[in-house]
Amino acid sequence: MSYVIGVDLGTSAVKLLLVNKSGEVVQEVSKDYPLIQEKTGHSEQKPEDWVEQTVAGLKELVEQFKGNVSEIEGLSFSGQMHGLVLLDAENKPLRNAILWNDTRTTPQCKEIYDKVGKTKFIDITKNLALEGFTLPKILWVKENEPDLFAQAKTFVLPKDYVRYRLTETLHMDYSDAAGTSLLDVAKKEWSQEICDLLDLPISICPPLVDSHENVGKITSTIADQTGLSTDTDVFAGGADNACGAIGSGILSEGKTFASIGTSGVVLSYEPTGDKDYQGKVHYFNHGEEDAYYAMGVTLAAGHSLNWFKTTFASDKSFEELLDGVGDVPVGANGLLFTPYVVGERTPHADSQIRGSFIGMDSSHTIKDFARSVLEGITFSLNESIAIFRENGKQIDTIYSIGGGAKNPDWLQMQADIFNANIVKLKSEQGPGMGAAMLAAFGSGWFSSLKDCADTFLEDAETYQPISANVEKYQQLFNLYKNVYTQTKELNHDLMKFRK
Numbered sequence: 329m330s331y332v333i334g335v336d337l338g339t340s341a342v343k344l345l346l347v348n349k350s351g352e353v354v355q356e357v358s359k360d361y362p363l364i365q366e367k368t369g370h371s372e373q374k375p376e377d378w379v380e381q382t383v384a385g386l387k388e389l390v391e392q393f394k395g396n397v398s399e400i401e402g403l404s405f406s407g408q409m410h411g412l413v414l415l416d417a418e419n420k421p422l423r424n425a426i427l428w429n430d431t432r433t434t435p436q437c438k439e440i441y442d443k444v445g446k447t448k449f450i451d452i453t454k455n456l457a458l459e460g461f462t463l464p465k466i467l468w469v470k471e472n473e474p475d476l477f478a479q480a481k482t483f484v485l486p487k488d489y490v491r492y493r494l495t496e497t498l499h500m501d502y503s504d505a506a507g508t509s510l511l512d513v514a515k516k517e518w519s520q521e522i523c524d525l526l527d528l529p530i531s532i533c534p535p536l537v538d539s540h541e542n543v544g545k546i547t548s549t550i551a552d553q554t555g556l557s558t559d560t561d562v563f564a565g566g567a568d569n570a571c572g573a574i575g576s577g578i579l580s581e582g583k584t585f586a587s588i589g590t591s592g593v594v595l596s597y598e599p600t601g602d603k604d605y606q607g608k609v610h611y612f613n614h615g616e617e618d619a620y621y622a623m624g625v626t627l628a629a630g631h632s633l634n635w636f637k638t639t640f641a642s643d644k645s646f647e648e649l650l651d652g653v654g655d656v657p658v659g660a661n662g663l664l665f666t667p668y669v670v671g672e673r674t675p676h677a678d679s680q681i682r683g684s685f686i687g688m689d690s691s692h693t694i695k696d697f698a699r700s701v702l703e704g705i706t707f708s709l710n711e712s713i714a715i716f717r718e719n720g721k722q723i724d725t726i727y728s729i730g731g732g733a734k735n736p737d738w739l740q741m742q743a744d745i746f747n748a749n750i751v752k753l754k755s756e757q758g759p760g761m762g763a764a765m766l767a768a769f770g771s772g773w774f775s776s777l778k779d780c781a782d783t784f785l786e787d788a789e790t791y792q793p794i795s796a797n798v799e800k801y802q803q804l805f806n807l808y809k810n811v812y813t814q815t816k817e818l819n820h821d822l823m824k825f826r827k
């Protein structure tokens with residue numbers, strides 16, 4: 329039997345899947361690492377932590393593997409997007425990585441519009457200038473840490489750095505490059521014009537490759553450390569959302585997923601690079617060659633639930649905390665939550681907005697709060713679905729992936745709030761499975777990613793909308809949408825009192 333490994337470098341952990349030629353996940357390993365949040369709005373990680381934990385995960389996978397290690401033919405990556413890893417001339421990181429959920433760069437986003445012009449910027453990058461994207465982070469370092477920036481030779485994204493350490497070859501794939509704000513998304517090349525207008529040398533941008541491209545073999549040092557064969561091929565891999573799309577079969581027009589990981593994402597396939605959403609949703613290159621996708625992002629989806637659990641129920645597991653939320657009525661007995669605990673992206677690109685519980689009553693219990701957190705996260709994702717529908721997309725079936733897809737009550741809430749059938753796949757490991765599929769396709773096991781999806785992916789369950797709930801949720805969604813406007817100014821004024 330032959331195998332491939334999908335490495336999903338997430339925000340909370342690296343998850344590794346060993347997958348056989350039929351698409352069965354035969355082994356799984358997860359290794360976590362900390363988030364460094366020294367100030368409000370700051371979010372960093374140490375690149376060395378990613379490398380150490382990926383190597384430790386690969387070693388554990390190989391130790392548990394019953395077959396012959398030479399049967400593991402290749403590996404590929406899915407990576408948290410946008411994080412800036414700035415490298416010196418010897419490809420050593422110059423500082424901690426600044427992550428996708430770090431929102432310190434509001435002035436740099438303004439600088440981008442001032443110097444490039446908003447219309448031209450959206451024309452080239454197909455996206456707004458957002459705090460989470462890589463370019464404003466580069467400008468922040470240039471402005472705030474000039475000595476360090478002077479030593480910078482190049483930059484990469486999180487999984488590119490880990491891949492570099494495994495192979496000693498440096499690349500970035502189109503799907504991740506699209507999230508830097510330096511790529512001309514339709515032309516698939518670095519934008520000389522944006523670099524010139526912002527006085528950045530284009531030489532800091534690494535060579536571009538397709539996600540399924542073979543970029544080399546693992547080094548003998550990594551082979552020694554992990555037990556893998558030196559013949560193991562490494563394929564470039566993609567942005568976690570592009571890989572999530574591959575791993576849930578979002579490979580043709582009309583297919584959509586909702587992912588609840590640390591962030592929340594609603595993503596829909598786009599066959600061409602020229603649909604105009606006026607920057608209301610993100611528009612990126614897919615991990616499938618020459619395809620695209622549009623997506624809306626809730627900055628803190630699973631992160632909101634995580635925050636709630638850590639702060640108010642730290643002794644409970646997710647299962648214990650959520651046990652019984654299905655018995656709480658729709659609307660959590662009049663409690664409404666907005667998941668803006670680290671700011672928001674879609675549809676409100678606002679780094680200063682913060683979360684609220686509206687309607688707290690002395691009769692509310694922790695179960696009401698837990699249900700309102702799940703509902704608030706799902707309402708936020710529904711705002712992205714509404715944008716897609718307003719732009720003519722028909723969305724009647726949605727694949728649900730990520731940690732949030734583990735809970736059946738939440739899956740039913742998604743069906744009722746999105747008013748769509750929710751399909752759970754046999755493996756909810758979207759991005760890790762997508763990375764494994766890139767390695768399988770890259771290894772020549774299949775003639776296309778679609779062929780691979782036909783063999784690897786299988787629906788497990790479908791949740792259908794319950795019409796009485798759909799009706800109540802439509803009323804609640806209208807109330808939910810008001811909370812942003814009603815609390816915006818208050819939150820902006822509170823900004824100066826934050827850490």
Ligand SMILES: Nc1ncnc2c1ncn2[C@@H]1O[C@H](COP(=O)(O)OP(=O)(O)O)[C@@H](O)[C@H]1O
Nearest residue numbers: 338339340589590630633646730731732734735
């Ligand atoms: N049993 C569960 N039920 C509901 N939600 C869960 C459960 N386990 C984890 N989650 C949510 O899923 C999130 C992690 O999802 P995951 O897809 O693994 O994230 P990431 O790739 O960002 O690290 C957690 O933050 C949590 O909110």
Ligand SMILES: O=C(CO)[C@@H](O)[C@H](O)COP(=O)(O)O
Nearest residue numbers: 338339408409428589590591
């Ligand atoms: O910023 C984005 C997408 O634009 C995030 O989706 C990150 O890519 C992190 O994803 P998770 O850790 O939540 O999977």
